[in-house]
Amino acid sequence: DAKTTQPNSMESNEEEPVHLPCNHSTISGTDYIHWYRQLPSQGPEYVIHGLTSNVNNRMASLAIAEDRKSSTLILHRATLRDAAVYYCILIRNSGNTPLVFGKGTRLSVIA
Amino acid sequence: DTAVSQTPKYLVTQMGNDKSIKCEQNLGHDTMYWYKQDSKKFLKIMFSYNNKELIINETVPNRFSPKSPDKAHLNLHINSLELGDSAVYFCASSQGLAGEGQYFGPGTRLTVL
Numbered sequence: 001d002a003k004t005t006q007p008n009s010m011e012s013n014e015e016e017p018v019h020l021p022c023n024h025s026t027i028s029g030t031d032y033i034h035w036y037r038q039l040p041s042q043g044p045e046y047v048i049h050g051l052t053s054n055v056n057n058r059m060a061s062l063a064i065a066e067d068r069k070s071s072t073l074i075l076h077r078a079t080l081r082d083a084a085v086y087y088c089i090l091i092r093n094s095g096n097t098p099l100v101f102g103k104g105t106r107l108s109v110i111a
Numbered sequence: 112d113t114a115v116s117q118t119p120k121y122l123v124t125q126m127g128n129d130k131s132i133k134c135e136q137n138l139g140h141d142t143m144y145w146y147k148q149d150s151k152k153f154l155k156i157m158f159s160y161n162n163k164e165l166i167i168n169e170t171v172p173n174r175f176s177p178k179s180p181d182k183a184h185l186n187l188h189i190n191s192l193e194l195g196d197s198a199v200y201f202c203a204s205s206q207g208l209a210g211e212g213q214y215f216g217p218g219t220r221l222t223v224l
Contacts, residue, residue, distance in 0.1 A: 046212030
C-alpha cells in the first residue's frame, strides 16, 4: 500500500479555516485519497474522498495536487467539535480494501 | 437511525473467558470489517467479509472467530481471552468499493482482567 505522511499535530483558532496537508508521493493511478477523522471516544468517521479532481461536501473540501502526490483537507470554519485526529488514507481500486490507518494529524481547536 | 451499531459498548471480563461482540448495519452494504484499536490508539484491520464470505484475515490469532449470519451482521467471538486482547473493537461497513466511504460503529471497549 502506498504510504501517506501527515504532520503529527496542528492547531487552529475557532471559526478560522484549517488546511490539513497529506503527502503521498508513491500514489498509484488507481489509488483513491480518503480522509477520515476520529473524535475523542468515538469511532472513525468518513469525511471525504477523491481521485483526481477537487471535491466538496457538507463537511469539508479536498484539494488534490495536479500530480496527485499531495492533498489538503480544508475545513472552512473550524469549530470546537472539529477537534479530532484526521487520517489521510490511500485505497487501491481493487475492491473490498480495508483502511490502513497511520498516526494521523491531531487537530486542536482553540476557542 | 444508527447506521452501524455494536453491542455491548463496554465489556469487562476475566482472562480465559469466551465473549462475543455483535455488529449490525442497516446501510445495505455488502462488505463488513472488524478493526482493533490498541492502547496506543493504532487502528488495525482484523477481518473483512463480503456477502457473508471471509475475504481478509490479517494474521489474527484463531481465538478470534468472526461469524456473518447474513450480510447485515458480522459478529466477533473471542475464545480464551488474554490480557493483550484489551482494546477497542470497531465494526465498519461499506459497499466494498475504493470510491465509497466506510462507516464505523461506536466501538466496544473490551477490558480483560
